[in-house]
Amino acid sequence: MYMSKIFSLALLSTGLLALTLNGDDLIKKAKDSGLRAIPSDKVELIKLIDNPKDPITDAKVELGKKLFFDPRLSRSGLISCNTCHNLGMGGDDGVPAAIGHKWTANPHHLNSPTVYNSVFFSAQFWDGRSPHLADQAQGPMQAPPEMAAPKNLVKDRVVSLAQYVKDFKSIYPNEKEITFERIASTIAIFEKTLVTPSAFDDFLNGDKNALNDSEKKGLNTFIDKGCASCHTGIAIGGTMQPFELTGKYKFANLGDFKGDSKGMVKTPTLRNITETAPYFHNGGIWSLSEAIKEMGSIQLGIKITDDEASQIVTFLKTLKGRKPVISYPQLPEESATTPKPTFD
Amino acid sequence: MYMSKIFSLALLSTGLLALTLNGDDLIKKAKDSGLRAIPSDKVELIKLIDNPKDPITDAKVELGKKLFFDPRLSRSGLISCNTCHNLGMGGDDGVPAAIGHKWTANPHHLNSPTVYNSVFFSAQFWDGRSPHLADQAQGPMQAPPEMAAPKNLVKDRVVSLAQYVKDFKSIYPNEKEITFERIASTIAIFEKTLVTPSAFDDFLNGDKNALNDSEKKGLNTFIDKGCASCHTGIAIGGTMQPFELTGKYKFANLGDFKGDSKGMVKTPTLRNITETAPYFHNGGIWSLSEAIKEMGSIQLGIKITDDEASQIVTFLKTLKGRKPVISYPQLPEESATTPKPTFD
Numbered sequence: 001m002y003m004s005k006i007f008s009l010a011l012l013s014t015g016l017l018a019l020t021l022n023g024d025d026l027i028k029k030a031k032d033s034g035l036r037a038i039p040s041d042k043v044e045l046i047k048l049i050d051n052p053k054d055p056i057t058d059a060k061v062e063l064g065k066k067l068f069f070d071p072r073l074s075r076s077g078l079i080s081c082n083t084c085h086n087l088g089m090g091g092d093d094g095v096p097a098a099i100g101h102k103w104t105a106n107p108h109h110l111n112s113p114t115v116y117n118s119v120f121f122s123a124q125f126w127d128g129r130s131p132h133l134a135d136q137a138q139g140p141m142q143a144p145p146e147m148a149a150p151k152n153l154v155k156d157r158v159v160s161l162a163q164y165v166k167d168f169k170s171i172y173p174n175e176k177e178i179t180f181e182r183i184a185s186t187i188a189i190f191e192k193t194l195v196t197p198s199a200f201d202d203f204l205n206g207d208k209n210a211l212n213d214s215e216k217k218g219l220n221t222f223i224d225k226g227c228a229s230c231h232t233g234i235a236i237g238g239t240m241q242p243f244e245l246t247g248k249y250k251f252a253n254l255g256d257f258k259g260d261s262k263g264m265v266k267t268p269t270l271r272n273i274t275e276t277a278p279y280f281h282n283g284g285i286w287s288l289s290e291a292i293k294e295m296g297s298i299q300l301g302i303k304i305t306d307d308e309a310s311q312i313v314t315f316l317k318t319l320k321g322r323k324p325v326i327s328y329p330q331l332p333e334e335s336a337t338t339p340k341p342t343f344d
Numbered sequence: 345m346y347m348s349k350i351f352s353l354a355l356l357s358t359g360l361l362a363l364t365l366n367g368d369d370l371i372k373k374a375k376d377s378g379l380r381a382i383p384s385d386k387v388e389l390i391k392l393i394d395n396p397k398d399p400i401t402d403a404k405v406e407l408g409k410k411l412f413f414d415p416r417l418s419r420s421g422l423i424s425c426n427t428c429h430n431l432g433m434g435g436d437d438g439v440p441a442a443i444g445h446k447w448t449a450n451p452h453h454l455n456s457p458t459v460y461n462s463v464f465f466s467a468q469f470w471d472g473r474s475p476h477l478a479d480q481a482q483g484p485m486q487a488p489p490e491m492a493a494p495k496n497l498v499k500d501r502v503v504s505l506a507q508y509v510k511d512f513k514s515i516y517p518n519e520k521e522i523t524f525e526r527i528a529s530t531i532a533i534f535e536k537t538l539v540t541p542s543a544f545d546d547f548l549n550g551d552k553n554a555l556n557d558s559e560k561k562g563l564n565t566f567i568d569k570g571c572a573s574c575h576t577g578i579a580i581g582g583t584m585q586p587f588e589l590t591g592k593y594k595f596a597n598l599g600d601f602k603g604d605s606k607g608m609v610k611t612p613t614l615r616n617i618t619e620t621a622p623y624f625h626n627g628g629i630w631s632l633s634e635a636i637k638e639m640g641s642i643q644l645g646i647k648i649t650d651d652e653a654s655q656i657v658t659f660l661k662t663l664k665g666r667k668p669v670i671s672y673p674q675l676p677e678e679s680a681t682t683p684k685p686t687f688d
Binding site: 066069070071072076077078083086087088089090093094095099102103105274275277286287323325326327328329330331333334336340341343 | 414415421431437438443449630672684
């Protein structure tokens with residue numbers, strides 16, 4: 001009798017769950033909460049990421065890819081964009097704080113954010129000080145604890161490599177010289193293409209079976225717990241949420257980085273999150289479920305249970321995206337005029 | 345009258361040159377001097393590089409490629425095989441001496457040799473102390489100034505990455521555990537495929553027009569000057585030449601590395617040489633024509649003129665090979681048991 005009562009309750013609960021997880025309803029709920037899919041239609045996607053003043057072309061993407069992988073854009077000739085934004089490792093480096101020139105850790109102990117889907121961020125860098133990737137890409141090349149190459153060194157290296165000169169001339173025929181800013185903007189065009197649609201996008205785009213029941217349950221919990229209030233939009237993060245400033249939402253004091261003028265840091269994207277440990281702006285936590293519970297406590301002022309965290313992890317796994325296939329580029333040969341690497 | 349005499353002499357000289365550079369004769373001369381082509385026939389090539397006890401398979405190559413690009417085989421999680429043997433830069437790092445863990449320069453100031461065509465070397469490392477790539481690959485992972493990862497750390501990292509475990513089990517079903525040695529030998533199998541046939545191979549394989557007249561002239565000079573006495577075989581180098589030990593052939597004292605027990609270093613390959621400056625075991629010279637003249641003086645005891653060096657450079661450019669197209673691998677995600685990176 002007692003057993004059968006439990007059994008009925010379990011059935012009832014399963015029934016309720018099934019009702020909650022109706023695909024159409026959940027898609028609507030997700031969209032209502034601000035979550036957005038990467039468009040499955042390529043034309044629509046291009047519209048979102050392209051800048052008509054400097055449109056994406058195959059030639060720019062190919063040149064940008066070479067530059068992204070070229071360690072000669074660094075002072076030592078050893079550190080490329082891909083060193084800290086490794087496209088084989090979720091687009092970051094897998095260490096708490098970036099290590100750059102002369103084995104220097106980032107002085108603010110900042111974790112390298114993923115480059116994948118960064119085109120969807122409303123602001124770049126943890127403090128959101130940069131408006132877009134073409135601007136952002138100028139930072140790490142110059143920063144002394146990162147690639148440590150002054151603008152002129154980057155430019156002189158590129159100009160000394162005949163194949164690059166040929167490529168730039170062919171792509172930007174009206175430009176008299178190759179500028180540092182143009183090098184950065186070309187890298188940014190490659191980065192714009194680093195978009196990784198996942199099972200979750202397929203689901204939001206209407207394929208109700210793209211998520212299984214556990215994943216749907218996890219998504220539901222993710223929304224119900226309030227995670228989607230900051231982790232929103234196409235990047236499922238990537239914005240400086242204004243309501244983070246109200247006082248209720250205040251980022252954990254996990255490092256000495258001061259954030260923006262209000263002490264805030266950008267909400268990171270959750271796409272490919274299972275590949276980008278450790279977490280937070282200071283890489284302070286390695287476990288995804290611990291990170292979820294920490295956010296519940298600090299950002300949302302709620303307790304997220306182990307079970308709920310586990311459900312959310314199940315959902316987050318569906319954000320592991322399909323990466324663009326990238327053929328490793330053959331980089332231009334050096335010439336007699338190529339500035340030599342220096343290590344101090 | 346005077347002009348026409350010069351004209352006739354020029355014609356005569358061109359005639360003589362044309363005679364010297366007859367394709368068939370030059371191919372024979374090159375082969376007689378010990379130069380060998382990479383076989384154009386794939387079966388024949390495989391026969392050369394394969395080890396029947398651990399045959400090359402697509403699955404091993406794919407797994408080896410992932411490991412080659414995976415920085416988590418290093419103590420810091422930041423340095424992969426590809427860091428110093430960059431497949432986009434001729435298979436080396438373009439700096440005089442390798443820089444590794446904690447920004448440490450190689451203590452012997454040794455230049456990273458190219459990994460391309462290293463399967464053809466009769467011995468590995470500059471002092472030839474390693475017999476083959478499966479043995480060689482164990483060195484840099486462990487060396488404190490390179491990847492600085494003890495055997496157990498490499499093994500523990502790999503074993504903690506589920507996709508690697510799955511790959512190893514599927515490829516080596518009879519092996520009870522993943523050993524450090526097996527990790528290295530799998531990397532070596534990928535490296536064996538890094539073979540780069542060039543215009544020179546096409547020429548030696550019978551395409552008389554694969555080299556133009558200047559390139560043929562350069563090849564002829566290369567042989568006549570004696571370069572092919574050490575830069576010989578398929579790798580056009582890559583051997584510990586016994587006759588280097590006779591006293592006439594003694595390597596320049598350009599560093600503090602002692603070489604093998606006789607003080608000798610391995611003859612490096614000349615394949616892709618235009619991409620692998622700086623030159624010599626200590627990366628002491630950046631200019632290829634200077635390097636050629638230096639070798640003439642020190643190894644061969646002759647003066648190579650600027651013009652002859654320039655001819656030889658023209659030939660060496662024909663050794664720039666067609667690189668295998670490599671899609672950048674997606675590496676396995678970490679787990680809770682993955683040993684964390686350390687930087688000290």
